[in-house]
Amino acid sequence: MTSSRLRAALITVVTWVLVLMFFFPVAWMVFTAFKPEHQAATSPPTFAPDLTLDRFGAVFDRDMMPYLINSFSASLGSTLLVLALAIPAAYALSIRPVTNVRDALFFFISTRFMPVAASIIPVYLLLQSVGGLDNITWLTVLYVGVNLPIAVWMMRSFLAEVPREVIEAAQLDGARLGTEIFRVVLPIVLPGVAAAGLICFIFAWNEFFLANLLTAQVARPTPPFLTSFVDGRGQFLAVLSAAATVAIVPVVLAGWIAQKQLVRGLAMGAIK
Amino acid sequence: MTALMTSPTRRRPSGAAPAGDSGRRGRLAVSRALLWPALATSIVLTQIPFLLTIYYSLQSWNMLRPGDRGFAGLDNYADVLRDGSFLSSLGATVAVTGSAVVASTLLGMLFAVLLDRRFVGRGVARTLMITPFLVMPAAAALIWKWSILDAATGMANWGLGLVGLPPVAWNTELPMLTIILVLTWQYTPFVMLILLAGLQAQDKDVLEAAAVDGAGALRTFGEITLPHLRQYVEIAVLLASIMLLQVFDPIAIMTRGTGGTKTLSYLLYERAFVGLEVGEAAAYGVMTVLVTIVVASVALRTLFKVFSKEGIDR
Numbered sequence: 001m002t003s004s005r006l007r008a009a010l011i012t013v014v015t016w017v018l019v020l021m022f023f024f025p026v027a028w029m030v031f032t033a034f035k036p037e038h039q040a041a042t043s044p045p046t047f048a049p050d051l052t053l054d055r056f057g058a059v060f061d062r063d064m065m066p067y068l069i070n071s072f073s074a075s076l077g078s079t080l081l082v083l084a085l086a087i088p089a090a091y092a093l094s095i096r097p098v099t100n101v102r103d104a105l106f107f108f109i110s111t112r113f114m115p116v117a118a119s120i121i122p123v124y125l126l127l128q129s130v131g132g133l134d135n136i137t138w139l140t141v142l143y144v145g146v147n148l149p150i151a152v153w154m155m156r157s158f159l160a161e162v163p164r165e166v167i168e169a170a171q172l173d174g175a176r177l178g179t180e181i182f183r184v185v186l187p188i189v190l191p192g193v194a195a196a197g198l199i200c201f202i203f204a205w206n207e208f209f210l211a212n213l214l215t216a217q218v219a220r221p222t223p224p225f226l227t228s229f230v231d232g233r234g235q236f237l238a239v240l241s242a243a244a245t246v247a248i249v250p251v252v253l254a255g256w257i258a259q260k261q262l263v264r265g266l267a268m269g270a271i272k
Numbered sequence: 273m274t275a276l277m278t279s280p281t282r283r284r285p286s287g288a289a290p291a292g293d294s295g296r297r298g299r300l301a302v303s304r305a306l307l308w309p310a311l312a313t314s315i316v317l318t319q320i321p322f323l324l325t326i327y328y329s330l331q332s333w334n335m336l337r338p339g340d341r342g343f344a345g346l347d348n349y350a351d352v353l354r355d356g357s358f359l360s361s362l363g364a365t366v367a368v369t370g371s372a373v374v375a376s377t378l379l380g381m382l383f384a385v386l387l388d389r390r391f392v393g394r395g396v397a398r399t400l401m402i403t404p405f406l407v408m409p410a411a412a413a414l415i416w417k418w419s420i421l422d423a424a425t426g427m428a429n430w431g432l433g434l435v436g437l438p439p440v441a442w443n444t445e446l447p448m449l450t451i452i453l454v455l456t457w458q459y460t461p462f463v464m465l466i467l468l469a470g471l472q473a474q475d476k477d478v479l480e481a482a483a484v485d486g487a488g489a490l491r492t493f494g495e496i497t498l499p500h501l502r503q504y505v506e507i508a509v510l511l512a513s514i515m516l517l518q519v520f521d522p523i524a525i526m527t528r529g530t531g532g533t534k535t536l537s538y539l540l541y542e543r544a545f546v547g548l549e550v551g552e553a554a555a556y557g558v559m560t561v562l563v564t565i566v567v568a569s570v571a572l573r574t575l576f577k578v579f580s581k582e583g584i585d586r
Contacts, residue, residue: 008389008391011386011389011391012389012391012392014386015386015387015389015391015397016393016397018382018383018386019383019387019397019400019401020400022383022400022401022404022457022460023400023401023403023404024427025404025412025415025416025419025420025457026403026404026407028415028419028420028427029411029415029419032419041418041419041422041424041425042425043424043425043430044430044433045425045427045430085309085310085313086310088306088307088309088310089306089307089309089310089311091306092302092303092304092306092307093307104307104311107311107314108310108311108314111314111318111319114318114322114561114564115517115518115536115537115557115560115561115564116518116520116537117518117536117537117540117556117557117560117561118318118321118322118325118557118558118560118561119317119318119321119322119324119325120321120540120544120557121324121325121328121544121550121553121554121557122320122321122324122325122328123321124544124545125550126321141317142317144313144317145313145314145317145318148310148313148314148317149314152310177302202406205408206407206408206409206410208408208409208410208520208521208524209520209521209524209537209541212524213541213545222408223408223409223410223411223521224410226408226410226411226414227410227414227525229414230414230418236418237418237419237425240414240415240418240419241415241419244408244411244414244415247408247411248406248407248408248411251406251408252403252406252407255402255403255406256399256403256406259398259399259402262402263402263465263468263469
């Protein structure tokens with residue numbers, strides 16, 4: 001008995017050591033953000049620095065706010081648009097089946113598998129010709145294209161879980177389509193909508209390739225802005241860490257708080 | 273990427289619809305109307321640009337010489353294949369994707385098994401473990417490069433020093449390993465989540481029965497849990513492969529394609545937006561799509577298998 005208890009305790013210790021090792025880069029980044037610049041990149045590392053908020057001040061002195069706002073509007077805007085398109089589509093695919101469910105589903109998911117390489121050159125040239133570069137609206141539209149397939153897939157599987165009887169009862173009552181969707185079905189799948197929305201928001205918030213290529217100054221979101229903190233002349237690690245911390249906090253906190261939904265969304269089919 | 277939804281959607285035979293034939297046709301029209309906006313958006317934003325890419329790939333077109341544009345047939349493809357960059361990038365892509373997928377899968381499996389047990393602080397441990405997946409990849413790449421793996425002041429080298437090993441110039445000496453390391457760190461939680469869901473879906477009675485019959489933990493894992501997890505592993509591997517094939521951020525930020533890390537997506541970026549060779553870059557784009565299709569078709573076949581099992585075919 002005691003030997004198996006001991007073994008269990010040992011496995012727990014090993015688990016925690018591994019988990020903390022995995023989490024270490026994030027923890028170290030946040031810690032570094034609270035250091036003064038001269039104690040950030042030292043050899044050996046400084047474990048007992050003079051903690052300060054100074055570097056966060058420096059981040060906002062460098063005018064990070066507009067970049068965060070750009071990220072926020074592109075992420076929120078694209079997420080709302082994606083949900084507005086994906087919920088009806090997923091509804092059609094799961095509750096009111098169209099003839100070629102599988103073809104439509106495969107089409108959506110195959111667009112997600114298509115590398116951005118397939119479309120980036122014409123997209124860039126088209127945007128250039130209509131003056132759409134460095135424009136947050138166009139970036140938002142492109143994020144809709146990126147996230148739509150994911151949202152359709154997730155929503156479809158959440159909707160498929162709605163008991164048929166509930167919908168049939170509503171239909172027998174002569175409920176109109178709008179009532180059927182908004183009053184009967186949507187309240188049941190609201191957690192699913194939240195999960196899909198959160199995942200789309202996270203992907204848009206973290207996206208780098210399009211953001212870097214298609215924006216310059218006005219519409220630049222946070223990810224490419226972060227790279228500007230790397231400074232060839234002086235020390236920059238503390239201010240870079242502070243900027244990176246600010247950049248990841250909204251999404252990491254949201255992911256932690258909505259963890260259950262997130263995990264369910266990501267591993268949906270696996271659970272079912 | 274979250275394409276693992278396989279909830280059973282059992283349908284009534286279509287004749288059971290409350291209304292008659294005309295009612296069914298009406299409902300079909302409604303369904304089409306609901307589906308159409310999303311379908312059209314997807315086609316406009318992804319398919320039409322791809323057709324244009326194919327069209328551009330057949331032209332000789334450099335943005336620096338706008339006057340010289342003209343039909344070039346398959347010249348660009350010949351150039352792509354003749355130029356060694358494509359093959360070496362293909363190799364880099366396969367190496368990076370393959371290693372990161374294998375490493376993430378093994379680590380993801382380990383963490384899934386460890387975090388499936390009951391232990392003190394399991395909830396917190398799971399929360400910490402999903403974090404790398406939430407962290408902005410650009411931020412992760414910057415922090416790994418300048419904070420963890422920096423040759424002079426990085427924590428990794430400090431750790432090596434503690435055990436008496438010499439420092440390593442990660443980014444310049446081992447660029448490939450550096451990229452794979454960061455990608456593995458980001459994708460392990462993703463694989464873990466899927467496998468953890470698989471473990472939780474396991475029939476507990478079977479496990480108990482195995483324990484009663486005196487099967488050891490390892491044997492139970494090998495003979496019951498692993499076969500059960502197979503389907504989850506397949507899906508995780510395929511989804512991770514498809515996402516990793518397109519990876520760009522850490523390469524752009526950490527190595528800029530040096531030291532054999534120039535993957536296809538980075539090569540295309542360089543040709544198109546640094547070299548301004550539209551036609552040639554478009555040919556690279558088409559070739560990249562072909563490579564991805566090989567992987568994606570395998571992925572779709574697996575998903576299809578899952579589908580038919582779950583009865584989506586009506």
